[in-house]
Amino acid sequence: MATGQHWTDREIALTVADYMKMLTLELAGQSYNKTAHRRALLEQLDGRSKGAVELKHQNISAVLRDLNCFWIPGYKPRGNYQEALAHYLEAWINTHPEFDRASQFAVEQPAFMPSGIELSKLLVDAPTPSNEVKETHPTYAVKRSPSKRDYVAQEARNSALGAAGELLVMEYEEFRLRSAGKKALADRIEHVSQSQGDGLGYDILSYEISGKERFLEVKTTAFAKETPFYASRNEVSFSEEFQEQFHLYRLFEFRKSPKLFSLPGAIGNHCSMDPVSFICKLR
Structure with missing residues (x-):
């Protein structure tokens, strides 16, 4: 054939x-x-x-x-x-x-802050936008409803995984600023989701080399680079209001070989979002 x-x-x-x-x-x-x-x-x-x-x-x-x-x-x-x-x-x-x-x-599975990570190699390029044409199948309906589970949503609720990802980003940001000779800025990084609560629309307050505030929302998955993620309505709104300072940090393959890419600006600029669930799929 x-x-x-x-x-x-x-x-x-x-x-x-x-x-x-x-x-x-x-x-x-x-x-x-x-x-x-x-x-x-x-x-x-x-x-x-x-x-x-x-x-x-x-x-x-x-x-x-x-x-x-x-x-x-x-x-x-x-x-x-x-x-x-x-x-x-x-x-x-x-x-x-x-x-x-x-x-x-x-x-x-629980997750913990990894050790021995080469922070200089943690940051990689974000996935390139796909040019694929999305097909729809109007006659096709999912038939596994009794057992169907939204595993992406369940992983998003894994608080140990989320916390471990935030700690790794804290370490990376300190490394980034110290490497640029900005020790004073590195010392001011704040894990705001822990110090002030998780309702601010971002997880970590960091800084640009210039001293300008950088607002970081961290999303962590143990799986592939293109895995969808969930954003709250508050996170989406905050990213729109503070586009020039907001970065979504996406950690992937966390348990095997963690890597990180950054999506600056409004979340909606990079993702298609379900208006009800706010699941975000990279374009």
């Missing part, structure tokens, strides 16, 4: 099953070999290329994103997926309760 032809039901089912086996291991904190999995999968498909399988993996990540589940880091979500893919993926989830158990385990 030529790689440009339509994926058969058999190929979709095989690819979904293999991806979800890897993801379940990922959620459980167990090791696996992506290359070995891909090699074994390719032997079962009808002449598909590595690139075609990579794209299908990205499509699966996009379906999982749309179900508010996590996905395998490195397989950036890519939309325009077949409706059949969403059906097969949901059917797999409904018949494999171990995935829900692994997801539940992953979001409830």
Whole structure:
């Protein structure tokens, strides 16, 4: 079969099953070999290329994103997926309760301030905006409502993870300012969510090199760089009112190898936001 032809039901089912086996291991904190999995999968498909399988993996990540589940880091979500893919993926989830158990385990795990982080390498570029066209499937409805859980929301409620992320950002900001020779400013950084409460619209008061105040809201995930996050109405409003000083600091892959990117200005400038839940998906 030529790689440009339509994926058969058999190929979709095989690819979904293999991806979800890897993801379940990922959620459980167990090791696996992506290359070995891909090699074994390719032997079962009808002449598909590595690139075609990579794209299908990205499509699966996009379906999982749309179900508010996590996905395998490195397989950036890519939309325009077949409706059949969403059906097969949901059917797999409904018949494999171990995935829900692994997801539940992953979001409830405590987290602590990591040690030995090379702070000079913590900051990375933010994800580039996606140009994908979002497909809608008016006849497709999620059918796993009895067991469906919003794992992104549950992780957002993991207070230990959030607190650990804020402490790492405090350490990073002190490093950033001290490295610029601004020890006096570094000494003035305040963890306002702890000292004044968490209703201010930001977590940490830091400073620019010039001495101008920098308001930091920290969002932490143990998962992929593009994982959606929740913002409160107050955080969104504050980011709009103080656009020139507000930064959303997004920590990702926190438990394995923490990295950080910054989204300056209003949160809505970088994300599409659900008007009811305020879940933010990077554009």
